[in-house]
Amino acid sequence: MGLTVGAHLEIIRATYEGSSEENGRNLLAALAPEAEWTEAEGFPYAGTYVGADAIIAGVFQRLGSEWTGYRAEVHSFMEDGDRVAAFGTYSGTYKATGRSMRAAFAHLYGLRDGKILRMTQYVDSAMVREALEPAV
Template sequence: MGVTMSDFTTSTAPADVVRRQYLASATGDLEALRTTLAPDVEWTEMAGFPLAGTYRTPAGVTANVMEKLAAGWDDWIVHDDTYVVDGEKVVVLARYTATNKATGKPINVRVAHHFVVRGGRIVRFEQFVDTAKVRDAMTP
């Protein structure tokens, strides 16, 4: 029996929760994105990345990460292509593409994301990315 979209939208399986987060981000639906995050979420953007730091609460994550990316970049997209699932841990190999609004320079960079999902919500996120390529696109 196949999985229907309604099953996917309510599934608490870790990979499904992570995929819903990416889809919400891609469509700019921050309200839907916040529903994938636990109230005590810890979201870490890598040292050297323009938004480096650890953010807490769903509102804190969307305000300090997604909204700032949208303000500084055109068409920021995470192309999630490979999922590796080990219980509550989900590692996603992906690619960022975007164009920096200030410089007009594009990025196309590989990235790895590590999620921990419990009770149908993301409790922890850690980003791994070539920060030099992102910063190069931000430098005139």
């Protein structure tokens, strides 16, 4: 299946630019069955999750239940063959502490034939972890 130039970028863009529900549906549709999703060391959900169920439970359900207004806003996308990078800013308020954060991130995706095989997160985790700590 030959994809046109920019097709992978559009698949990834569709996981960020709609409503949370649309983004989630688009992500699930794009994940390969054994997709690997790696959250950065130092991030609250650090580790590698394999498969849609593990990714949803280990990352997205936690983001939805532990944070208020959590967002990943992308300002730039780049495509290089089967790799797509998204650069942006996370924001949200951690419910347990009431503390807000803003942190720069980069997500690097590897795709094949329109399916996400892997995602690796790079993030300023210190800014996120600060929100997890109770105010002094």
